[in-house]
Amino acid sequence: KQEVTQIPAALSVPEGENLVLNCSFTDSAIYNLQWFRQDPGKGLTSLLLIQSSQREQTSGRLNASLDKSSGRSTLYIAASQPGDSATYLCAVTPGAQKLVFGQGTRLTINP
Amino acid sequence: GAGVSQSPSNKVTEKGKDVELRCDPISGHTALYWYRQSLGQGLEFLIYFQGNSAPDKSGLPSDRFSAERTGGSVSTLTIQRTQQEDSAVYLCASSRTGGSTGELFFGEGSRLTVL
Numbered sequence: 463k464q465e466v467t468q469i470p471a472a473l474s475v476p477e478g479e480n481l482v483l484n485c486s487f488t489d490s491a492i493y494n495l496q497w498f499r500q501d502p503g504k505g506l507t508s509l510l511l512i513q514s515s516q517r518e519q520t521s522g523r524l525n526a527s528l529d530k531s532s533g534r535s536t537l538y539i540a541a542s543q544p545g546d547s548a549t550y551l552c553a554v555t556p557g558a559q560k561l562v563f564g565q566g567t568r569l570t571i572n573p
Numbered sequence: 574g575a576g577v578s579q580s581p582s583n584k585v586t587e588k589g590k591d592v593e594l595r596c597d598p599i600s601g602h603t604a605l606y607w608y609r610q611s612l613g614q615g616l617e618f619l620i621y622f623q624g625n626s627a628p629d630k631s632g633l634p635s636d637r638f639s640a641e642r643t644g645g646s647v648s649t650l651t652i653q654r655t656q657q658e659d660s661a662v663y664l665c666a667s668s669r670t671g672g673s674t675g676e677l678f679f680g681e682g683s684r685l686t687v688l
Contacts, residue, residue, distance in 0.1 A: 496677065505577075505664055506679040551616070553677075560606065560629065561677065563616040 464489045464556045468564035476572050477544060483537040483567045485552035490530045492554040496561065497526050497537050500549045509550075510537070542571045575599075577680035579665050585686045586655055594650045594683045598667030604675055605648050606668075607640060610682070611661040619663075622648065655687045 465488045475481055485495070494513045498506040510519045510526040512535070518527040525538040535552055549568045553561040578597040586592050598605050607619040618632040622642045633639070637655075642648040652659055662682040668675030 498679075503684075505579075505681040506666075506677075508676055508678060511676045553616075560618045560621050560632070561616075562618075563608075565615045 464492075464554060464562045466552060466554055466562050466564035468550075468552060468567050470567060471565065472568040472570075474570040474572060475542060477542060479542050480538070480540050481542055481569075483539070483550050483552075483569070485535040485537070485564055487533045487535075487554050487562075489556060490533050492530065492556055494555050495526075495528050495535050496553050496555075497524075497535075498551045498553065500551060500566070502548075506551065539569075544571045544573050547571050577665055577667050577678055579663075579680035579683050581683055582681060583684045583686075585688065587688050588657060589654055591651065591653045592655055592685060594652075594663050594665075594685070596648045596650070596665030596667075596680060598646065598648070598665070599669075599678055602667035602669050602678075603645070604668040604670065605642055606666045606677065607648070607650050608664045608666065609661045610664060616664065619650070652685075655685075657687050660685055660687045 467486050469484050496511045497509040499509055500506050512519045512528040523540040528535045547570050549566040551566045553563040555561055580595045603624045605622040608616045610616050620640045621629040637653045640650045662684050664679055664682045666677040666679045668677050
């Protein structure tokens, strides 16, 4: 059974810092990995989708990497801003086609 | 529509009542998913629709839960005889292609509170 773990559960950093969020999964047989952002009381917003054949994806200040063999992905946020405060979730698509989510990392950027 | 639309955004009901939650996916998206997010918990898969194929109902927690998708578009999640443990945010997502490659787009969710 695929399990997804995100560490840390919560992170608080000063504005302007670069930071890394971690995601690990137990079964490397995935089709893709997706990072989402969730603001309090809101739905999920897709940030980046990495197909299994890709190593990384970039969007603005965000960069996500994927290492299938080690079962890891990282989300790098450059020059963090208070507006980046949210819960970040990673999810993998195993062969069963439905995403398996991690518990999320609650990120707080302090002005 | 521009995004995935869910209604109602909030629903408070009494234990034992039935509720219906609606999801209107992005136009042209063939795949539709329902997830549940309980307080302090991760997202729990409920059901998946892909085109005209039989839905994957493997995540439905009990026979009180059912869902249908009419005309390959709008979906309704029905919870019969609601229990307090059903209180959660029910999230709907759609994908253009579904399966292994599709990027998921989520609605804002329907927050269900069972008293």
